[in-house]
Amino acid sequence: MCDTFVALANSTADGSVLLAKNADTEINEAQHLVRFARREWGKGALVRVSHRVIPQPETTWDVVLNKSFWTYGAEIGFNEWGVACGNEAVFTNQASEGDGVTLIDHLRLMLERARNCDEAVDVIAGLLTEYGQGGNCELRGNSHFDGGFIVSDMTGAVEIQTAGKQWAAKRVTDISSISNVHSIRDDWYRSSLEGGAGPKADFRQRFTDEAKSFCTAPDERQKASYDFLARQKGRITVRTMADLLRYTGDDPDYHPYDGERPTRICMHAAPYEFRFWQATGGLISVAKDGHVMGWANATSGPDASIMKPVFCGVDLPDLGPMPRESFTPGAYWWKYERLHRRVMADYKAVMPELRRDFDALEDRFFAEGPHVMKGSTKEKQAFVTECWRLADEAADRWLARLTNKPWSVAGAPAYAAMWDQFNAAAALQP
Secondary structure (H helix, E strand, C coil): CEEEEEEEECCCCCCEEEEEEEEEEECCEEEEEEEEEEEECCCCCEEEEECCCCCCCCEEECCCEECCCCCCCCCCEEECCCCCCEEEEECCCCCCCCCCHHHHHHHHHHHHHHHHHHHHHHHHHHHHHCCCCCCCCCCCCCCCEEEEEEEECCCCCCEEEEEEEEEEECCCCCCEECCCCCCCCCCCCECCCCCCCCCCCCCHHCCCCCCCHHHCHHHHHHHHHHHHHHHCCCCCCHHHHHHHHHHCCCCCCCCCCCCCCCCCCCCCCCCCCCCCCEEEEEEEEEEECEEEEEEECCCCHHHCCCEEECCCCCCCCCCCCCCCCCCCCCCCHHHHHHHHHHHHHCCHHHHHHHHHHHHHHHHHHHHHHHHHHHCCHHHHHHHHHHHHHHHHHHHHHHHHHHHHCCCCCCCCCCHHHHHHHHHCCCCCCC
């Protein structure tokens, strides 16, 4: 379960295009922030994606991706041209015909191959026509789902939604958000369905499995994210997007174990059938006037983390080895997963002070970001190094402070038992 949202230049405070997403995955499904530089492959090259081997283009673009450790593709990312994308699982009435290209792979392939939104639509349309969709999309399960996307570029954005080999694309005019259900009706401008006689087809009505979709509460989350942006329309900034990634609603008594359905944008795990998932990675893309940068936490728990700058053409900080499903020594994600789980254990007591501390640091970073985005590679590299150093020092102070307390989970016994179970499965001592 995930949520992606975008604001175009007519809705942001400084005329930039902003796209953001939380990657919501299984509790121990570690995420990794990666960068792949532009590469020339030559004619005839092939690439192995999750379940297929497909032709590789002669050139792939420089990309920054947030991905699960076991996947070829990614949950969210951006490229050197300012194209950004977030994906969503959608549940359809189309049977899987065998191993195809998964929605996770589609995201990486669009970013590696497209220089604008129209090219991204061309990429996914071609892949669906040639290979369809199919194959397992879950770490610990054996299930398939199709894909929904928002893709943005320097000047605009599109929603792309799929069902088997079928697809539709809708232009974004100002703000938009999507969740785990088709939201395109008959308002598409391009589709695999065009050319038929009579009125345009309603994509959601034709292809959505409403019963499966309901379990993930996508309509509630889509409305929450859209309304959040609408209240700030014309004044939307990177801070707005960061706050939305952390949004748990307006109930002052909220606690992470509340509710059997996952209705919050900042998704926290809880001991219910449809809530063994958590927000395990967040990223914000900024594109303006030919310049692009991103903000990433590289950890889970958006509300227990700090957004730090990343750029194409600039080395990422040392994030250690690729994390695995169990605790991986030296891996950045697992180090700060200990902080995240300590915060979840005593959420209401810890969160207010922690966020005051982290927000102040982020505000400093966000204020400097627009200037550095236009700077040299050397300036960008220095900014990345300094911001990540300061963020890690702040997170380390909180981790040391909370680790000094005995491990104890406040709240319902089932919630405590859930964390004990997943900590044991990961061989993690929080």
